[in-house]
Amino acid sequence: xxxxxxxxxxxxxxxxxxxxxxxxxxxxxxxxxxxxxxxxxxxxxxxxxxxxxxxxxxxxxxxxxxxxxxxxxxxxxxxxxxxxxxxxxxxxxxxxxxxxxxxxxxxxxxxxxxxxxxxxxxx
Amino acid sequence: xxxxxxxxxxxxxxxxxxxxxxxxxxxxxxxxxxxxxxxxxxxxxxxxxxxxxxxxxxxxxxxxxxxxxxxxxxxxxxxxxxxxxxxxxxxxxxxxxxxxxxxxxxxxxxxxxxxxxxxxxxx
DNA sequence: CTGAAACCTGACGTTGACGTCACAGGCAGA
DNA sequence: TCTGCCTGTGACGTCAACGTCAGGTTTCAG
Numbered sequence: 658x659x660x661x662x663x664x665x666x667x668x669x670x671x672x673x674x675x676x677x678x679x680x681x682x683x684x685x686x687x688x689x690x691x692x693x694x695x696x697x698x699x700x701x702x703x704x705x706x707x708x709x710x711x712x713x714x715x716x717x718x719x720x721x722x723x724x725x726x727x728x729x730x731x732x733x734x735x736x737x738x739x740x741x742x743x744x745x746x747x748x749x750x751x752x753x754x755x756x757x758x759x760x761x762x763x764x765x766x767x768x769x770x771x772x773x774x775x776x777x778x779x780x
Numbered sequence: 781x782x783x784x785x786x787x788x789x790x791x792x793x794x795x796x797x798x799x800x801x802x803x804x805x806x807x808x809x810x811x812x813x814x815x816x817x818x819x820x821x822x823x824x825x826x827x828x829x830x831x832x833x834x835x836x837x838x839x840x841x842x843x844x845x846x847x848x849x850x851x852x853x854x855x856x857x858x859x860x861x862x863x864x865x866x867x868x869x870x871x872x873x874x875x876x877x878x879x880x881x882x883x884x885x886x887x888x889x890x891x892x893x894x895x896x897x898x899x900x901x902x903x
Numbered sequence: 904c905t906g907a908a909a910c911c912t913g914a915c916g917t918t919g920a921c922g923t924c925a926c927a928g929g930c931a932g933a
Numbered sequence: 934t935c936t937g938c939c940t941g942t943g944a945c946g947t948c949a950a951c952g953t954c955a956g957g958t959t960t961c962a963g
Contacts, residue, residue: 659960661909671910676951690959692910712879715949731890739890743883750876753869756835760866767854767862784939794940799921813929815940838919 660685660693667703674703680716682706682723702727712746783808783816790826797826803839805829805846825850835869 664671677683678693683702685693705726709719722742725735787794800806801816806825808816828849832842845865848858 659910670951672951672953675911680950688959690911692959708875708879708882710950711875725890726886729886729890729893731894733894736887736890736894739883739887743880743887746876746880746883750873750880752831752834753873753876756831757866757869757873759831760862760869763849763852764859764862764866767848767852767859770852771854771859782940793921795921795923798941803920811929813940814942815929833920 658695658697658699660695663695663699663703666700667707669703669707677703677706677716681720682716712742713749714742718742781818781820781822783818786818786822786826789823790830792826792830800826800829800839804843805839835865836872837865841865 658666660671660674664674667674674683674693678685683695683699683706685695685699688694706719709722714722718738722735722738724730725739781789783794783797787797790797797806797816801808806818806822806829808818808822811817829842832845837845841861845858845861847853848862
């Protein structure tokens with residue numbers, strides 16, 4: 658498929674797909690006239706890339722971990738990197754859970770003080 | 781306390797503290813010579829700001845939600861905003877959990893293929 | 904064959920949360 | 934008084950992941 662279809666099917670922009678290629682996260686074939694041609698598997702791959710971006714990984718990290726993720730190749734260093742990223746994600750999760758708890762208590766507190774007519778305990 | 785002490789006590793840079801003030805997230809008093817003077821509560825406040833930044837909120841969002849968080853003041857719109865941010869955090873958490881699961885399966889798969897001498901199932 | 908839509912490369916613009924630098928004034932100990 | 938660190942205000946730099954625009958080529962439906 659060509660770049661436009663891949664874009665619509667993944668929901669990412671054409672520009673982003675070209676950027677991913679620039680970062681060597683994708684390597685589509687080229688037609689004789691120079692147009693990019695992607696295999697079907699590119700859809701999953703792009704979604705994986707998006708997921709890793711969303712998890713806070715940089716292009717460089719994704720690039721390093723990509724061979725391991727797609728083909729299972731692994732060196733001890735790659736496994737360490739993977740574990741390190743997993744740990745970072747774990748930390749982010751616990752941080753977010755904590756923040757959510759704080760927001761929820763703020764919400765219930767504020768809702769209560771709203772319902773009962775504005776006496777609000779000072780934090 | 782002055783800005784340097786607040787910086788060391790919170791772990792954020794002096795520049796960041798001045799930036800927060802520029803964003804009206806802090807409003808320290810000034811000594812006659814113009815130096816900023818923070819109350820003790822500023823430490824907690826800065827840590828709250830950091831926590832909200834880490835949760836993906838922008839300066840603007842933090843500014844809007846701040847009165848509600850610190851003093852419990854709430855309008856229906858503010859409560860909606862708070863709930864919306866909580867929902868966004870929830871989505872981020874579920875996304876991160878999913879990504880963590882994926883990474884973990886990659887890790888166990890790669891570890892296995894490493895232990896057993898490199899036959900790796902094709903994803 | 905033709906015109907619109909999709910594609911190409913290259914290059915500059917954007918955004919947020921600061922880093923960094925220059926230059927000047929303020930403060931405490933010796 | 935001197936010295937050295939802290940603080941002040943600009944103002945420009947950074948970085949990543951794209952957005953956007955210009956100017957030209959390719960593809961395809963009619």
